[in-house]
Amino acid sequence: MDRSLFIDGFWRAASDGSTREIRSPHDGSLVVVVSEATATDSSAAIDAARRSFDSGEFASWSWRRRSDLVARIADLLERDAVEIARKESGDTGKRLVEAEYDLADVISVFRYYAKLGVAVDDRIVQTGDDRIRSRITHEPVGVCALIGPWNYPLLQASWKVAPALMAGCSFILKPSELTPSTAIHLMHIIQEAGAPTGVANLILGAGTIAGAPLTQDSRVDLVSFTGGLMTGRRIMAAAAETVKKVALELGGKNPNIIFADADIDAAIDNAVTAVFLHSGQVCSAGTRLLVERSIHDRVVSEIVRRAKAIRMGGPDDLLAETGPLISRAHLEKVERYVDSAIAEGATLLTGGKRSGEKSHSAGWYFEPTVLDGCNTRMSCVQDESFGPVLTIEVFDTEEEAISLGNDTIYGLAGAVWSADTEKTERVARALRHGTIWINDFGPYRAQAEWGGFKSSGIRRELGPSGLDEYLEIKHIWTNTSPAHSGWFSDEEQGEDS
Ligand code: NAP
Numbered sequence: 001m002d003r004s005l006f007i008d009g010f011w012r013a014a015s016d017g018s019t020r021e022i023r024s025p026h027d028g029s030l031v032v033v034v035s036e037a038t039a040t041d042s043s044a045a046i047d048a049a050r051r052s053f054d055s056g057e058f059a060s061w062s063w064r065r066r067s068d069l070v071a072r073i074a075d076l077l078e079r080d081a082v083e084i085a086r087k088e089s090g091d092t093g094k095r096l097v098e099a100e101y102d103l104a105d106v107i108s109v110f111r112y113y114a115k116l117g118v119a120v121d122d123r124i125v126q127t128g129d130d131r132i133r134s135r136i137t138h139e140p141v142g143v144c145a146l147i148g149p150w151n152y153p154l155l156q157a158s159w160k161v162a163p164a165l166m167a168g169c170s171f172i173l174k175p176s177e178l179t180p181s182t183a184i185h186l187m188h189i190i191q192e193a194g195a196p197t198g199v200a201n202l203i204l205g206a207g208t209i210a211g212a213p214l215t216q217d218s219r220v221d222l223v224s225f226t227g228g229l230m231t232g233r234r235i236m237a238a239a240a241e242t243v244k245k246v247a248l249e250l251g252g253k254n255p256n257i258i259f260a261d262a263d264i265d266a267a268i269d270n271a272v273t274a275v276f277l278h279s280g281q282v283c284s285a286g287t288r289l290l291v292e293r294s295i296h297d298r299v300v301s302e303i304v305r306r307a308k309a310i311r312m313g314g315p316d317d318l319l320a321e322t323g324p325l326i327s328r329a330h331l332e333k334v335e336r337y338v339d340s341a342i343a344e345g346a347t348l349l350t351g352g353k354r355s356g357e358k359s360h361s362a363g364w365y366f367e368p369t370v371l372d373g374c375n376t377r378m379s380c381v382q383d384e385s386f387g388p389v390l391t392i393e394v395f396d397t398e399e400e401a402i403s404l405g406n407d408t409i410y411g412l413a414g415a416v417w418s419a420d421t422e423k424t425e426r427v428a429r430a431l432r433h434g435t436i437w438i439n440d441f442g443p444y445r446a447q448a449e450w451g452g453f454k455s456s457g458i459r460r461e462l463g464p465s466g467l468d469e470y471l472e473i474k475h476i477w478t479n480t481s482p483a484h485s486g487w488f489s490d491e492e493q494g495e496d497s
Contacts, residue, residue: 004034004180004204005041006187008048009197015040020205022180025093025324026314027362032090034180037205042172042213045201049143049170050219052198059140059168067114070166072193074110077103080185087181088154089315093324093363094278096315105446106158109462112446116467117166131481138471140168141245142221145214147207147235148183149227150176150326151281151386156226156249157183159450159461164224165195167470172201172220174211176227178326180204207231218242224469225249226283229384229410229455236458247459247469249283249451251384252412255405256286256441257395257427260295262417263439268299271390272306274415274441276368279312279322280388284413286441288374288381290404293394300372300392304349307368307390312355314363325364325387334366334387341380346371346391376407384410398423402430411453415441434460 002019003011018036023029037045052058058066077084085099092099125134146160153175164171175183183202190200203210215223215238225235226249239246256274258267274286291299313320325331331354338352351369354360366387374381374391381391395401405414405427415437416427428436434452435444444450449463459469484490 002033002035004184004202005037005045006184006191006200006202007041007045008051008201009191012041014038014205015044018205020177022091022178024090024314025326025364032181034184034204036177037203037210039209039213041205042174042203042210043217045172045203046143046214046217046219048198049172049201052196053140053143053170055198058170058196058199061168063118063120063166066166066168067118069193069195070110070117070162071114073162073165073189074107074114076189076193077107077110077186080189081107084154084182084185086315087185088179091153091179091181092150092326093314095313095317095320095323098278098323099315102152102155106154109155109158109446110162113162113166113467116464117163120467120471125475131479133478133480135476137474137476138167139474141470141472142169143219144169144171144222144224144470145174145220146171147174147211147214147223147225147227148176150179151278151283153179154182154186157186159226159466160224161186161190161200163467164470165190165199166467169222169470170199170201172203172214174203174205174207174214177204177206212238215239215244216241220244222247222470224461226461232457245469247461248457249461250412250455250457251386251410252283252285252433252452252456253288253382253384253408253410254284254286254412254433255288255290255408255414255431257290257401257405257414257416258292258295258299259398259401259416259418259420259423260292261419263419264295264299266439267417268302268306270415270417270441271299271303272310275390276307276310276322276388277442279325279366279368281326281386284435284442286415287385287390288405288408289390289392290395290401291392292401293396296392296394300349300370303390304370307350307370310368312357312360312365322368322388324360325366328364330386331364331366334385334389337380337383337385337387338369338371338389341371341374341378341389341391344378344380345373346378346380347373351388376404382408398427402427406430406432409455412451412456413437
């Protein structure tokens with residue numbers, strides 16, 4: 001029987017014995033069979049995390065000791081890098097080389113938090129009274145539900161797990177039902193690294209069945225969620241019942257703005273990568289190209305030429321530049337998205353359909369797609385496709401570029417391309433998005449905060465703020481010379497006085 005739920009230090013089967021087959025998005029072959037948790041299993045995982053946290057053992061470890069644990073996890077991830085990258089590409093269908101890049105980022109996140117945590121010090125508050133010692137200190141937030149998506153399964157998990165461990169929290173990790181393999185491997189590593197029993201727990205299965213209880217249960221203190229906007233709304237509403245802390249990393253409709261005075265060749269090359277990397281299954285993908293009218297034809301014709309030349313293929317195809325979509329359901333969603341864009345008046349310049357290549361016939365391959373003549377009233381400009389679909393809008397002035405770039409409910413990321421450094425600074429400041437790249441697109445670092453304005457999320461991951469998510473702030477006031485407060489009289493009062 002499969003035992004891939006990790007609860008209270010043991011590998012277990014689902015309480016009703018259910019399992020799920022994970023199939024390759026590349027060719028439908030069987031990748032792995034895993035346990036499919038029930039709500040009962042989720043409750044058992046919460047119970048284990050709660051007991052481990054309430055025992056106080058892990059929270060009482062010194063910062064140095066927890067830092068050593070997190071650094072050891074990074075070492076073990078490095079040791080198993082080849083195997084883990086293969087598992088990630090097996091579940092997601094992404095090229096092995098991309099999974100290897102992702103894993104390098106995962107390791108850097110664990111290393112970053114191992115170092116950062118050691119530096120969290122108390123803050124002394126000056127009260128102006130020598131008898132008083134007042135200080136601000138940090139405590140772990142408690143039991144955390146960490147719920148992640150399928151596009152970067154281990155990377156998104158690492159942004160949550162590394163700071164949660166560093167802070168001394170206990171947690172239940174729930175990866176996407178489609179991509180469980182690397183989360184299982186991570187749990188083995190955390191166990192090997194020496195985390196106390198019950199600190200790290202793993203639940204696999206459907207969000208509505210195994211995930212939802214984590215967001216509703218009063219024994220959970222914080223939900224950190226990365227995924228789609230609709231799920232984020234549901235989770236926030238569920239968490240409100242028990243006033244949990246909530247951190248949300250949601251979707252984006254990210255404007256990539258090219259002015260006529262930019263390095264056009266570099267801008268075009270990056271625009272292609274920005275939207276077609278990982279077949280657009282990237283929250284910060286540059287799905288909206290905003291191009292100054294005078295360079296529209298040159299930019300668009302070159303992007304279309306480049307899009308047509310993109311080579312798609314599976315994990316082991318060394319010549320492939322991008323891979324399949326995650327599932328049939330997702331491919332059908334992207335198809336509907338393109339159909340409604342065309343119905344709304346967008347002009348299809350290339351793509352817009354499943355790949356016709358024979359070697360792709362058993363997988364979920366969708367051609368890189370470019371839609372011209374778009375505007376902010378169209379659903380293709382407002383809604384996330386999470387596929388390889390670029391919409392093109394034109395602008396005439398800097399003010400118009402800013403206004404279009406902000407005309408979205410999302411606010412995750414954006415880019416501006418121009419040789420005029422004052423202009424790029426003005427535009428970068430005016431765009432209401434959490435990350436802005438100037439003359440670049442896509443890079444991020446573990447040291448720099450990541451997250452969204454508006455409906456792209458709440459709070460931040462990565463950087464010092466990413467650790468703050470998992471810490472409660474406590475003020476401790478010590479009076480070294482206790483005295484009467486003197487507020488109320490301590491003399492007995494007679495009845496008639
Ligand atoms: P999703 O459908 O919202 O699912 C995300 C996670 O939530 C999955 O583990 C899912 O479980 C779980 N879930 C679903 N319903 C739930 C519920 N009622 N209660 C608790 N958990 C529930 O998102 P996705 O399709 O996996 O990921 C794509 C989305 O993630 C895109 O919108 C993308 O922009 C966003 N994303 C954002 C960032 C960022 O940094 N802002 C990064 C990556 C991705 P199952 O899948 O197992 O059902």
